[in-house]
Amino acid sequence: MDIDGEISDSKTVSELTLDDKSDEHFKGKVINLSNDLKSDSSKTVFKALHYVRVKVIERPKGITYLYECGGTKAFYKILTTANPEVLNLALSILGNICSVLVSNEGFCDELIKYEVGNKLTTLLRKSTDKKIQRRVCRLVGNMAQCHALGRDLHKSNITVVINNLLGTTDCSEVKLMGLRAMRWLWETDKSQIVRIEAVKTAAAFLEVEDHQLFKLVIRTLVVFTQPCNSRVAQQIGGPSGNGYSLIVSKIKESSVNVLILNLSHSPEARVELCKAGAVQEIIQKLTSDKIDSYLITALCVMCREPMVRASLRKTPDGFKTLLSLLVNPKIKHFYPELLNAVSQFNYDTPSLLTMVKGGLIGVLVEKLGEYSKMHGEPHFESIPQMAPPLSPSSPSSSRGSLSPPPYVFNTDPAMYSPRCSTPESDSPATPLSKSSWSHSESSSEMDSCILEVLCQLTYQGTPLPALASKTTITTFLKYIVGLRYPQSRQNFLKATKALSSIVKCKNYFNMILEEESIIEIEKYLCRTQHSDCWECKRLEETGKSVLCELGTAAQSGLGEGEITYRLTTSSETVKTNISLVLPLVIEQPNLLTTLLFGHHALQILLNALRTRTEDAVASLHNLFTTLGVMNPQGNVQVCSHCDVSSMRMESNISFQLDDGSIVHANRESLSHGCPMFEAMFRGGFIESQQATVQITDISSSCLSHLTRVIDQYCVCSLPKDHTTLLEMVTASDRFLLPELTSKILSNVMSTALSYATTADIFEWGVSTGQNLSIAENVPSQVVRYIMVAEMPAAFRVHAIKGILEGKSSDEFCHIATD
Numbered sequence: 001m002d003i004d005g006e007i008s009d010s011k012t013v014s015e016l017t018l019d020d021k022s023d024e025h026f027k028g029k030v031i032n033l034s035n036d037l038k039s040d041s042s043k044t045v046f047k048a049l050h051y052v053r054v055k056v057i058e059r060p061k062g063i064t065y066l067y068e069c070g071g072t073k074a075f076y077k078i079l080t081t082a083n084p085e086v087l088n089l090a091l092s093i094l095g096n097i098c099s100v101l102v103s104n105e106g107f108c109d110e111l112i113k114y115e116v117g118n119k120l121t122t123l124l125r126k127s128t129d130k131k132i133q134r135r136v137c138r139l140v141g142n143m144a145q146c147h148a149l150g151r152d153l154h155k156s157n158i159t160v161v162i163n164n165l166l167g168t169t170d171c172s173e174v175k176l177m178g179l180r181a182m183r184w185l186w187e188t189d190k191s192q193i194v195r196i197e198a199v200k201t202a203a204a205f206l207e208v209e210d211h212q213l214f215k216l217v218i219r220t221l222v223v224f225t226q227p228c229n230s231r232v233a234q235q236i237g238g239p240s241g242n243g244y245s246l247i248v249s250k251i252k253e254s255s256v257n258v259l260i261l262n263l264s265h266s267p268e269a270r271v272e273l274c275k276a277g278a279v280q281e282i283i284q285k286l287t288s289d290k291i292d293s294y295l296i297t298a299l300c301v302m303c304r305e306p307m308v309r310a311s312l313r314k315t316p317d318g319f320k321t322l323l324s325l326l327v328n329p330k331i332k333h334f335y336p337e338l339l340n341a342v343s344q345f346n347y348d349t350p351s352l353l354t355m356v357k358g359g360l361i362g363v364l365v366e367k368l369g370e371y372s373k374m375h376g377e378p379h380f381e382s383i384p385q386m387a388p389p390l391s392p393s394s395p396s397s398s399r400g401s402l403s404p405p406p407y408v409f410n411t412d413p414a415m416y417s418p419r420c421s422t423p424e425s426d427s428p429a430t431p432l433s434k435s436s437w438s439h440s441e442s443s444s445e446m447d448s449c450i451l452e453v454l455c456q457l458t459y460q461g462t463p464l465p466a467l468a469s470k471t472t473i474t475t476f477l478k479y480i481v482g483l484r485y486p487q488s489r490q491n492f493l494k495a496t497k498a499l500s501s502i503v504k505c506k507n508y509f510n511m512i513l514e515e516e517s518i519i520e521i522e523k524y525l526c527r528t529q530h531s532d533c534w535e536c537k538r539l540e541e542t543g544k545s546v547l548c549e550l551g552t553a554a555q556s557g558l559g560e561g562e563i564t565y566r567l568t569t570s571s572e573t574v575k576t577n578i579s580l581v582l583p584l585v586i587e588q589p590n591l592l593t594t595l596l597f598g599h600h601a602l603q604i605l606l607n608a609l610r611t612r613t614e615d616a617v618a619s620l621h622n623l624f625t626t627l628g629v630m631n632p633q634g635n636v637q638v639c640s641h642c643d644v645s646s647m648r649m650e651s652n653i654s655f656q657l658d659d660g661s662i663v664h665a666n667r668e669s670l671s672h673g674c675p676m677f678e679a680m681f682r683g684g685f686i687e688s689q690q691a692t693v694q695i696t697d698i699s700s701s702c703l704s705h706l707t708r709v710i711d712q713y714c715v716c717s718l719p720k721d722h723t724t725l726l727e728m729v730t731a732s733d734r735f736l737l738p739e740l741t742s743k744i745l746s747n748v749m750s751t752a753l754s755y756a757t758t759a760d761i762f763e764w765g766v767s768t769g770q771n772l773s774i775a776e777n778v779p780s781q782v783v784r785y786i787m788v789a790e791m792p793a794a795f796r797v798h799a800i801k802g803i804l805e806g807k808s809s810d811e812f813c814h815i816a817t818d
Contacts (some may be wrong), residue, residue, distance in 0.1 A: 009701045010732035018494065030056060030069045037074035042083045049078075049089045057093060063100045067107055072097060076114040084129055091135035103262040108146045116143070117156035130171045137162060137177035141184045150188030159185055163198045172210055179205075179220045186223055192233050203238035203371050206246040218255045225262035225269075233269035244276040246268075251281045257294035264301040264433045271307055278302070279311040283321050296325060296334050300341035309344060313351045321356050326363050327594075333368065339449040362458065368450045368752060369475045375447075376482020385534035409489035447479070451494040468508035470515040473499065477524035481539065496542055500549050509553045510562060514574070518581045519615055521546055527618060527793030536792075548583055554585040560595075568574035579604040580615050583623035592626065606813045617797045620816065624787035631789045632781040634750045654692040661700040662692070669711040676735045677710075702727040709740060715747060722752040726764045733772050741774055749781060753796035758786050759802030766808040779808075783815045 033056070036048035052071070058060040066072060075097075103109040111117075124136045128540060140158060144150040153159070159182065166178045179202060186193050193199065202224065205217040227231055237243040247263075250256045260278060263269035273279075279302070282295050300320075302308040312318040325331060326338050342360070345351045348599060352360070377599040457464060476499045483492050501523075502508060512518060525543025528536035553559045566578045579601040586592040596602040605623075608616040651664035670677040680693070695703070701724045707730075708717045725748050732741040753761055765778030786799050803812045 004236055016299065026064055026067065027058070027060075030062075030065050030495045032070055034066075034069055034071035034074055037071060038077070039451050042081070042086055045078065045081075046083075046086050048090065049086065049093060053089060054584075057096050063097050066097070067101060072101075072107065072110065073114065074109075076116055076119065079116070079123060082503065084132065087123075088129075088135060089130050091132065091139055092471050093371075095135060095139040098139060102142060102145045106185075108149050108167060110154045111143065112150060115156075117149070117153045117158060120153075120155040121158040121161055124158065124165065128289070130169070130174055133174045134163060134171070134177045137165075137174065137181045139178065141181040141519055144181065144184035144188065147188050149186055153185060154189045154192050159189075159192055159198065160196050160662055161335065163196050163201050167196075167204070170639070172213055172544055173215055174682060175205065176216055183220045183223045193206050193224065194229075194235070197235055199232050199235035200238055203236050203243040204240075206238060206243055206250075207240075214250075215253075215255060215794070218253065218259055221321075222255065222259050223258060224265075228262050228266040228269055230266065230268045233263065233266040233272065236269065237262065237272065244272040246277075248273065248276040248278045248281055251278075251295075257292055257298070261294040261298040261301075264298040267305065268301050270305040274300065274305065274307045274311050280315050283312075283315050283318050286325070287317055287321050291328070291331055293334075294333065295635050297337055300334075300337040302342040303344040306348075309348055309351055313348075313354060319351070319355045319360075323355065323358055323360060323363055326367065336446050336449075339364075341448055343449040343452050346452060349460065350483075352453075352457065353460070356457065356464055356466070361454070361464065361472065362785040364450050364454055365466075365472050365475045367430050367480055368454075370445060371447045371450070371473070372482050374478045375476065377484055378531075379529075379535045380482050382530035382533040383535040384532070413510040432809070447491055448494070449492055451498060454497045455501070458498050458505075463505070463507040465508075465511060467502050468505070468511045468517075470517050470520065473512070474518045474520050474524075475500070477520060480542070481524050485535070496546070499546055503546055503550045504552070506553050506558060510558060512550070513554075513562060513566070513578070513581065516577055516581075518547070518550060518584055519577070521550075521764075522584050522618055522622075523615070527614075529792050529794065531790075531792060548587075551587055555588055555591060559585075560591065564599065565594060567595070567601055573784070575601075575604055575606050576612070580608060580612070580619045583619045583626060587626055589627060592623075596623075602817060606816060609800065609813070613804075614793070614799060615796050618793060621787055621796060624784070629784055629788050632749065632784050633753065634746065634788065655695045655703060656692050657698065658696050659700070663700055663703045663707065666711065670707060672736050673710040674737060698731055699724070699727060703729055706731055706735075710735075710737070713740065713743060715751075718744065718747055720752075722748065722757045722760060725752050726761065726768075729775060730768060730772070733774070739772065741772070745775055745778075747780070749785075753782065753785055755786070755791055755799040757801035757805055758782055762803050762812065763806050763808055766811050779811060784811065787816075 033048050033052060037052075038046050039045050039048070048385050051064065072094075075090055075094050078086060079094075081087055081090075113221040120136050122141060124133060127133060127136075140153060140162065144153055152277055160180055162178050162185075166175060166182075169175060169178070182193065182198050182202070199221070202217055202220050205213060208214050208217070225236070236247075238246075247256060247259060251260070260273065260282075262271060279299075282299050282685065285292060286295060286299070305314065312322070322338065322341065326335065326342075342355070342364075345355070427664060454467070476495055480492060480495050480499070483495070485492055499521075503512060521543055525539045526547065528540055530536050553565065563578055563582070566574050570578070579596075582592065582601055582605075585596065596605075605619060607618060607619075650668055653665050653670070655663045655665065657663065667681055672678070673683050694725055700723070701719060705717065705719050705724065706728055718728075725744060729741055729748065734742060748761065762779055762782040765775065765782060769775035769778040786803075788797060800812075803809060
């Protein structure tokens with residue numbers, strides 16, 4: 001009989017004949033075979049078994065027919081026979097039957113009912129026949145694929161017997177089947193496998209030269225290390241304690257890399273791997289070979305261990321390799337893990353500074369910028385304040401600690417599925433799919449890891465110029481603006497804290513001053529986009545806080561000296577930049593006045609209105625605010641319970657205008673309300689006798705509204721159009737109505753004046769209003785309004801551009817200087 005249980009005697013086979021064309025005939029033959037299998041004659045049983053082996057189990061549905069006819073029950077009695085040939089053949093057949101029916105609940109219950117587990121345990125404990133040992137282990141492996149059978153096998157203590165057998169046998173085939181059986185038994189009772197130290201037994205075979213056996217050992221250990229607790233990690237060392245060294249020495253094997261990945265999740269195993277030189281081997285392999293998913297993740301997880309971090313620092317090209325992986329576009333799905341690994345070095349200052357020399361800050365800033373592009377959500381509409389914002393001390397469910405974030409790793413349960421009937425058919429370990437480490441949580445953790453490392457770098461005593469570069473600061477600003485608040489409140493606080501730490505450092509002041517970073521801070525945070533927007537105000541408050549931190553350095557002796565030096569010796573471009581910056585960071589009025597007027601900075605600032613309008617407008621706004629200039633607009637008058645229209649008198653006089661239009665009014669009401677009309681109608685002038693009076697230099701709309709408010713004044717009677725209002729101011733002054741002129745002008749300044757009308761009102765104030773004593777301050781009031789009134793930054797720029805494009809731009813600059 002050969003190793004698969006077949007008989008080499010061709011004469012016996014030729015004596016077996018069967019007309020199997022009919023299923024009914026075949027089923028009848030199977031029923032007869034079942035009776036033969038129960039025979040007390042070993043020869044009859046052997047012949048029946050051989051027929052089953054050759055004719056039944058090879059036929060489609062043959063095994064199913066055998067089970068349905070009760071033939072499988074006869075095998076359980078055969079397991080107690082003393083005949084080795086019969087026993088070998090029965091075990092081989094039963095192993096094949098199990099591989100097909102292991103998912104059949106009824107068949108599994110049958111095996112439990114007839115105590116097959118106990119029978120196999122007894123058989124394996126007593127037998128010294130290697131063929132029987134191999135077939136029993138194979139059958140156990142197939143049975144254990146059903147969890148119910150697996151639990152029953154554990155109850156029979158067959159794991160102890162197989163483990164002892166693996167420790168004593170010298171047969172490779174027994175080792176193969178024994179390891180396979182233990183691997184399947186692991187699924188139903190991991191603690192039992194660990195308790196009997198089966199992991200250590202398997203690790204003992206790491207030294208074998210048989211490549212097939214070695215591969216199976218690694219696959220078994222891959223299963224045993226899911227999960228890898230401290231006891232498993234300890235047993236991986238093997239009886240000789242060199243298990244980790246043997247594993248690391250075989251790192252070129254892909255399945256070994258899976259094992260290293262599993263081991264990396266245990267603190268004890270990470271230490272042993274480090275001692276065995278795993279860090280150096282992984283770095284060497286990642287440097288020289290193509291990207292290895294398992295080793296990248298293993299290295300990232302291992303970085304949790306202080307010993308590993310120290311080893312990585314001492315390994316040539318260690319940090320260089322880590323950073324090169326972070327900028328490799330082919331492995332973007334590993335970025336969260338790699339950034340998490342970098343964050344583990346937060347409190348390892350020597351390592352951090354070593355990575356900084358290798359370009360760490362640039363890499364982190366680049367990744368933060370990429371994150372902002374992909375996940376940033378700037379607000380595009382006004383957001384009302386629904387609830388008071390959380391204070392920095394308010395409790396939050398988000399992580400607020402600056403310690404390294406917890407690492408998230410999901411092990412794919414289908415990483416290895418040893419469904420097989422022979423060692424040769426064992427499928428290789430299935431590599432983890434990329435989705436296994438592209439967790440939904442990872443992208444949300446990326447920015448947190450980056451911020452924690454950058455925050456930690458800002459606390460270093462050694463100045464790091466890359467932190468204060470314009471690129472870094474602008475990236476921070478884009479990230480802050482794109483954060484959703486309060487959902488990302490903790491990361492917002494980290495980013496603003498890091499930014500504040502950078503600008504507070506006096507070592508960075510010159511770089512920040514020269515690279516226009518201050519203007520960038522004001523641009524991104526302080527230039528509100530919407531009216532009455534809580535989000536805009538929140539960002540503005542943040543920006544003012546950061547600028548205030550900068551102001552501390554700017555207003556010191558160092559800052560004043562650096563600013564003065566640049567205003568007196570630098571190029572025009574630098575002088576313009578410094579002039580724009582002054583009102584943003586200098587709050588001391590005396591110092592601000594000295595710098596603005598002593599070195600012509602104010603004039604440079606005004607000149608910048610035409611070349612860098614948005615920056616110059618923002619700077620002037622800050623200047624006026626710092627100097628305490630107030631908005632001249634008063635309270636808006638609101639009409640309530642007005643009944644002006646019901647009191648209007650009947651028209652009895654008409655005015656003909658230059659364009660031929662006619663305006664009707666009441667002669668008596670005009671005479672009563674206006675001295676000029678009173679003289680016209682009652683003073684003996686020709687107009688007193690006319691029903692239609694000619695009047696020039698006034699529009700129909702203006703005169704119509706004017707005749708109404710002369711009779712009875714109310715704001716509701718005034719036109720909404722600012723052009724008509726301005727004409728009414730001039731006309732009321734012309735008609736000697738100073739009180740009415742004042743009221744209308746007040747309405748212009750409090751109601752009609754807005755960013756959209758600023759240019760027209762300013763132009764009127766310069767060209768016409770200054771000829772009226774009551775309106776001579778209109779231009780300066782308009783300038784004060786546009787500089788200090790609350791409005792979105794774009795509105796302020798629009799208004800000032802309108803003035804600068806008009807005829808009175810020089811007057812605007814002159815008034816602003818005053």
